[in-house]
Every structure is written in structure tokens, then in C-alpha cells.
Amino acid sequence: MPVTVKFFRPFRQFRSRLLFYTIGLLLLALAGVVAVVNQVFRDNTEATIRHELLVTERIFLRLLSERSQQLTQQATALASDFAFKRVIATQDQDTLTSALANLGARVQADASFLVSIDDSVLANSLDPQQNGQLFFAEELLAQAEAEGAAARLMLIGKTPYQLIIVPVLAPEPIVWLCLGFVIDNTVLAQLKQLTQVEISLLSEQSQTLQIQASTLVPSPRQRLPLFQTDADGFFWHTDKDLYLSRLVVLENQQTGKLIALIERSWPKALENFYRLQWLLLMIALLSIGLASLAAAWLAKTVSKPLQTLARGAQAIGLGNYGYQVQIHSQDEMGQLGMAFNAMGTQLLEKEKIRTLLGKVVSPVVATELLSHDVVLGGETREITALFTDLAGFTSIAEQMPPQALVALLNGYLTEMSSQISRHHGVLDKFIGDAIVAFWGAPVADAGHAQQAVHCALAMQHALRDLRTIWRQQGLPLLSMRIGINTGDAVVGNIGSIDRLDYTMIGDTVNLAARLEGANKYYGSEILISEQTYQQVCSRFACRELDTVRVQGKQQHVAIYEVIARHSQLTPEQHQLCLNFADALAAFRQRQFPQAKILFTGLVGSFQDKPSALYLQRLEELAAQEVAADFDAVYDLAK
Amino acid sequence: MRTKAMALILGLLLGNAHAVTIRVNVLDSDGKPIGQAAVYATPDTPQPVARAKPKTLIIDQVDKEFVNHLTIVQTGTPVSFPNHDKIRHHVYSFSEAKNFELPLYEGTPAKPVVFDKAGVVTLGCNIHDWMSAYVLVVDSPFFALTDNQGAAQLEVPAGHGYAVSAWHPQVKKRPPGNAKVTVAAGNSTELALTLDLKKSFRPIRLPATANLDAGYR
Numbered sequence: 001m002p003v004t005v006k007f008f009r010p011f012r013q014f015r016s017r018l019l020f021y022t023i024g025l026l027l028l029a030l031a032g033v034v035a036v037v038n039q040v041f042r043d044n045t046e047a048t049i050r051h052e053l054l055v056t057e058r059i060f061l062r063l064l065s066e067r068s069q070q071l072t073q074q075a076t077a078l079a080s081d082f083a084f085k086r087v088i089a090t091q092d093q094d095t096l097t098s099a100l101a102n103l104g105a106r107v108q109a110d111a112s113f114l115v116s117i118d119d120s121v122l123a124n125s126l127d128p129q130q131n132g133q134l135f136f137a138e139e140l141l142a143q144a145e146a147e148g149a150a151a152r153l154m155l156i157g158k159t160p161y162q163l164i165i166v167p168v169l170a171p172e173p174i175v176w177l178c179l180g181f182v183i184d185n186t187v188l189a190q191l192k193q194l195t196q197v198e199i200s201l202l203s204e205q206s207q208t209l210q211i212q213a214s215t216l217v218p219s220p221r222q223r224l225p226l227f228q229t230d231a232d233g234f235f236w237h238t239d240k241d242l243y244l245s246r247l248v249v250l251e252n253q254q255t256g257k258l259i260a261l262i263e264r265s266w267p268k269a270l271e272n273f274y275r276l277q278w279l280l281l282m283i284a285l286l287s288i289g290l291a292s293l294a295a296a297w298l299a300k301t302v303s304k305p306l307q308t309l310a311r312g313a314q315a316i317g318l319g320n321y322g323y324q325v326q327i328h329s330q331d332e333m334g335q336l337g338m339a340f341n342a343m344g345t346q347l348l349e350k351e352k353i354r355t356l357l358g359k360v361v362s363p364v365v366a367t368e369l370l371s372h373d374v375v376l377g378g379e380t381r382e383i384t385a386l387f388t389d390l391a392g393f394t395s396i397a398e399q400m401p402p403q404a405l406v407a408l409l410n411g412y413l414t415e416m417s418s419q420i421s422r423h424h425g426v427l428d429k430f431i432g433d434a435i436v437a438f439w440g441a442p443v444a445d446a447g448h449a450q451q452a453v454h455c456a457l458a459m460q461h462a463l464r465d466l467r468t469i470w471r472q473q474g475l476p477l478l479s480m481r482i483g484i485n486t487g488d489a490v491v492g493n494i495g496s497i498d499r500l501d502y503t504m505i506g507d508t509v510n511l512a513a514r515l516e517g518a519n520k521y522y523g524s525e526i527l528i529s530e531q532t533y534q535q536v537c538s539r540f541a542c543r544e545l546d547t548v549r550v551q552g553k554q555q556h557v558a559i560y561e562v563i564a565r566h567s568q569l570t571p572e573q574h575q576l577c578l579n580f581a582d583a584l585a586a587f588r589q590r591q592f593p594q595a596k597i598l599f600t601g602l603v604g605s606f607q608d609k610p611s612a613l614y615l616q617r618l619e620e621l622a623a624q625e626v627a628a629d630f631d632a633v634y635d636l637a638k
Numbered sequence: 639m640r641t642k643a644m645a646l647i648l649g650l651l652l653g654n655a656h657a658v659t660i661r662v663n664v665l666d667s668d669g670k671p672i673g674q675a676a677v678y679a680t681p682d683t684p685q686p687v688a689r690a691k692p693k694t695l696i697i698d699q700v701d702k703e704f705v706n707h708l709t710i711v712q713t714g715t716p717v718s719f720p721n722h723d724k725i726r727h728h729v730y731s732f733s734e735a736k737n738f739e740l741p742l743y744e745g746t747p748a749k750p751v752v753f754d755k756a757g758v759v760t761l762g763c764n765i766h767d768w769m770s771a772y773v774l775v776v777d778s779p780f781f782a783l784t785d786n787q788g789a790a791q792l793e794v795p796a797g798h799g800y801a802v803s804a805w806h807p808q809v810k811k812r813p814p815g816n817a818k819v820t821v822a823a824g825n826s827t828e829l830a831l832t833l834d835l836k837k838s839f840r841p842i843r844l845p846a847t848a849n850l851d852a853g854y855r
Contacts, residue, residue: 086732089737170732170762171762171769
């Protein structure tokens, strides 16, 4: 058994489809918005931070220089201490060292040096070994000599200091006072407070970059690569954070470089953006929710009337034209509903007409009429016309109460018309107790003559059943005469434009009517013309009764009585037919004695009424001289 | 040799009878004249000590400044520092040639300060940083200050050799460049000395407009 896998199952329901597309489009739009906002925000943030870092760098340098100035002023004030000058004058090493330590402590200096005018260290707080040696920062001394004071960031050993050199004036320089302030995390923390950025101080000595101090906690020890010092801001990772940073070379000396790293936390900078993202997400969820509700509502408003309409269409398909859909909206759906209901009403109307038409006219004609535009006019067709009449009805009608009469008649007509319908005939009209019907129009039917004859036999059979009922009810037993003729006739919608019948006219019709009436004369029940006989003789047993002269026609017409279907012909009937044919032949050959014997025999054996008619004719012929041109043709009785 | 010495002493004793003039021009490294520079000539032969008690010199303090800025004295000269301001001054020096202090005083101190050692003595006032003055103590009676054209004249006994030196408070190296000259009688000598000066930095005096009008100036 083959297994089929459906990769894509289209939505069955309109609602799901609408929901899918609405939410899909919304998501697409939202994703686009978020992507654009994200990009723009990040770009902006980065550009802003780069710019801010540039500004911060200036502020940072400015702060450093201000701090230098401040420290210089402090050092200058210290250097004016007269007692200290006196100590210097004593040139006592221990006193000098002690006084220097005291002096440094006043401004919380981390290192202090006293340097002679000829650049040798007189006293210092770090290393007594240095006393008497050349001061390590000769450049700075030269600068102080030239400018009156000097300040610089420097590494002493491996520690970064802010060094301040001022002269001790008495009143001209007698020694240089050098104070050093370590730049540590505390200092950077103060700077961070002012600049609002993370700051790290790095030293670079013989290609080794080392972090000296940092506001980052904990200090990112090992992860700093060597950067291009002119880099216009760059990203770098600590263990846990990403920073957008900027390198500022503070001092570039032979002994080493001092570099400040100004850092802005990237995630912190994006905090606002994350808040915005949350907001966007909430808005997105809200709008998706609302859109879903709206889509569901919309789908409902669309699909519900559609379902209603579908039910309506189903009902109408089943023929329930009276079905009315209930759509109360004012929009296109409402219009559709109204149109649908109007259509139903219209169909109902039409159906009523069709039903009525089926009752008034034959269903076949009704269908034909409804399927085409109804126009006045006709066409010549070969048809078979059938006329019936109830023998002696008129006299009965005068004796019966009207209701009983109508009931009797309705029962009779209902039965007969149903036989006609059953045999696909077209019931043209009722004329009192008479019925007019035809075959071969409007729907062409090659077997119209056979159908008509078959129907006539069936009608007689039905009448026999009816008579059984009538007998039980004590009603008069009526017999029926039928005349059938086949030939060309004009069929079509005949009448006025307001009121018309689908009917037939022509000699063919007249002859059929005349044949119906002629039954009375011959004592027969079903009379058919020669034309009909030609078409039905293969199936129905008939006997020729006479040859008649039809008014307005040159040709004589043989007329036949229908006996039965060949298959149902009884031996007696067969015998009757054979004997009657012999008798008729004798009559026509003017062997009247012979004919008289034969007809008399038939009347005796079968109480045959036509034979009785012929005996009468023989008597008439015996009473007068037989004309020389006797052709055994009679005028058709009216 | 002995006769020479005798002649010098004689000459000195006899006044300027045999005196000659040494004209000294003091220029800076750019060849511009330096005014208010000290010029002194030290005879090759040591000076005889025999002389009268030297006269006391005066360095005034007027309007919170020393007057004069540069004073040249011969070794052993007493200098008095009379204070003409209404406020006290605290004159001091930590120089090797003379380390002294005149703690906050008014008027003229009781004792003058005797500059008994040759060298530069830098004077300051402990309570007025900008106040400074120099006393150049020399072992010679022959000294002078240059005028604004950088010129000075030294009247010295003729017939002796002298080391002529120049000095200025802003001179870069100590001792400054000097020159040896021998002056013959009747021949005045002219020589040029070059001093390399540096920028001086002294504490800047508070401006007169400073909000200290309560008798500050």
C-alpha cells in the first residue's frame, strides 16, 4: 500500500488561513522593525560611545592635569615651609630625611625626594641607597628649572606615580622637592566618578603590557592584547563583559609607556536598548494577540455568513427553495445574503410556476417551455394525435348531482392523464369529459404512434378497473371511445401573447377527432387511421374496418380497429380478425351473398358490431341497385 | 717681588695717585649688555689686612622690597637692614657665605650683620616670598655695578695683575667667567666679560590691585 506524505497541508478553514497570513505578515513586519531598530540603535550607540570616549579622553587628560596643578600647588606650599628651609641649611642627613617624610605626610604623598640644585638626591622616602646618586628624572628637573615646576606621570620601579617637582626657594632655588603620588584604584575611582567611564592604567615595559590599576572589578589580568595606540576606539572582552574602549598614551618614555584605557561597558550602554526591546516585544505580543482576535473575528464575520450561505445553497440544491438565510450585516455579505434570498424567492416563484405548469400542461411541455424562451409560433412535425370521449356522458351528467359528477370525472381524468404521462404523451387539454393528447412533440419520438396505441390500450384497461369501482359504488358504467391518427401537424405555442397553449392543429388532428367519433358508428373502442396502422401493425393486432372518404381529402383512408398487442391476442380475437378480413374482402369484391354469410357468422359467433354494420350495408345494397362504380368506400361518419 | 709688593701697598696708601681704570663691559651670550652686574678685580697679590674698621653698609627694606637688589661688599663689611615699612620683616639667608636670620623685627636691628666670608649671599624675607636681594662678598676693595650699558669702571692701583670677574644673580654657572689682566700705570684697560644668564624665577609679588588694601602697600 503506497504511503503518501503530505508536506504541506493547506488550511481547511478560512479562519486558520486568515489567522496564519495575518500573524505571518505581522511577524514579518515586526521582525523588520526590530531588525532595523536594533541595527540603528547599535550603530548609534557605538558612534555615540566612540564620540563620548573621545570627549572623555579630553576630560580625563584635563582632570589629570588639574590634579597635577593641584598637587603642584600643594607641593609649592610645602616647599615654602621656612622651618624646612632651615633644616635644609643644616645639611644634616637624618634630620633632612625625617623632615622630608614629615613634609610628604602632610599631603599624603607616596614618595618624596629632595634633590640638590646639581641634580643629586639629598634625601628620599623610598630607598636610602639613592641618596647621593643622580636623580632618576633629570628631564623633569630640567623642565622644573625652565618652568618653575614640573609634573609628570612616571613609573618608579614598576609603580605608576604622578611626580611633582617644585623648587625650595630661599628665595632662589636651593633644592628641588619632588613628591610622588601613586596612581592606584582609588585615584581611578575618583576619576571614574567624574567621567562616568571605566578607567584602567596600563604600563608597557619592554613589550610587556601590565595593568597597574583599574576601576574594573575584578581587574582583567591576563586578557589584554597589545593594541594599536592610535586606535579610534575598539572592542575588547574581559572575562565577563564587552567593552568599547579607547587607548590614551599618557607618557611615552624610554623607561616605559603609561597608557590609560578608557572603557565603556557595551551591555550597559545597550541597557536602554534592551528596555526598548522589551517594550517592542510587549507591543509585538499585544499586537499579535489583538491581530489574532481581529483576524478570528473577521474570519468569523466572513465564514459564518459563508457557512450560512453554504447551508442555504445546499437547501436550495435539494429543492428547498423557500430557505432564507439570516445575514443581518450591512456590508457586502449582507448584500450577498439579500441577493441569495432574492434568488431563493425567485426560484421558489419559478418552481411554483413550474409545478402549476406541470398541472396545467403536460410535464414534458412544461419542461420544454421552461427551458426555452416562450415564443408564439409552431412547426410542422409528424405526430400522433389521440382523442377520447366518454360514451353517453352527457346524458349521465344531467342526472347526477354536480359534486358526484365532478368527483367521477376527476377520478376518470386523473387516471387517464396518468396513463398518458406514463406513456410519455403530451396531454393537450380536457374538453369536458374528452381528452386530447399527442405524441412526437415537443420532444421528437420515433415511436410516437406505438406509444399512442399502447396508451390507448392501457387507458381502456384502466377504464375497466374504474368500472369495477363504479359498479361497486353504483355509478353508471361508462365506456370510452378513442381515435388515433398519425401525420403531419403544426405544433407550437398557439394563442395570444398573454395566454397560449402548446397544442396542435391540422387535418391530422381533425381526423383523429373524427375517428374518435366514428367509434360510435362502428361499435368499436379504438380506431386508428391507416397512417397509424402502418407504424403499429408490427406490434399490435388490428383489423381493417372500412375505407373512408375524408372530407377535403382526395385519398381514401383505411380505418382500423385496435384489438390487442400481438402477444396478448386471444385465439378468438385472432379468429375474429381472420374471418372479418375474409368477409370484408368478399364484400369489397361484391360477393355480397358470400359476404352476408360470413358477416352473419361473425355476428352469431362474436356479436361483432362492425359485422352487424356490414349486414345492414348489405341490406341497403340489396334494396337498391348496386352502382357500377361501387368501391366499398363510405363517407366518414360525423 | 718684595719691591713690587711694597709699591702696591704704597700706592694704596697714597690714594689714587697711581691708579688706573679698568673698563669692563659685561655682555650676555647674545652680546647684549647686562646692567646691574657686579664686576670686581682681585689683585694677584693678597691684600694687606691692615685697614680701618670698615664702614657699615645699609640694605633697606622699603615697600616690601630690598633696596638695593645687589650689593657688593668687601669681606668683613657689616651690613645693617633697617626696616622702613610699618610691618615687620624676617630677613634671612641660608647661603654658605652667610647663614643668618633677623627674625621679625621693626626698625633698625641693633646689630648689623658682618659678611666675613667671600661668596654670594642670597637674602630673603620669610614672610614675603617675593622679596629677594643679593650680597656679593668679595675679597677685594675694587668692585662696581655695571650701568644700563653693561659698563663699569674699576679704579685699581697700577702695576699689578688682577683677576677681573663679573657676576649677576641670574648667572648660570658659578663661579662665572673671569679674566686676568695686568694693568700698567697710566694705561687704562678695557675688557669684556660674558655671562650666561638664566631665567630667574622668584615668587611673584602680589599685584597692587589685590584685595589687600589694608595698609599692605
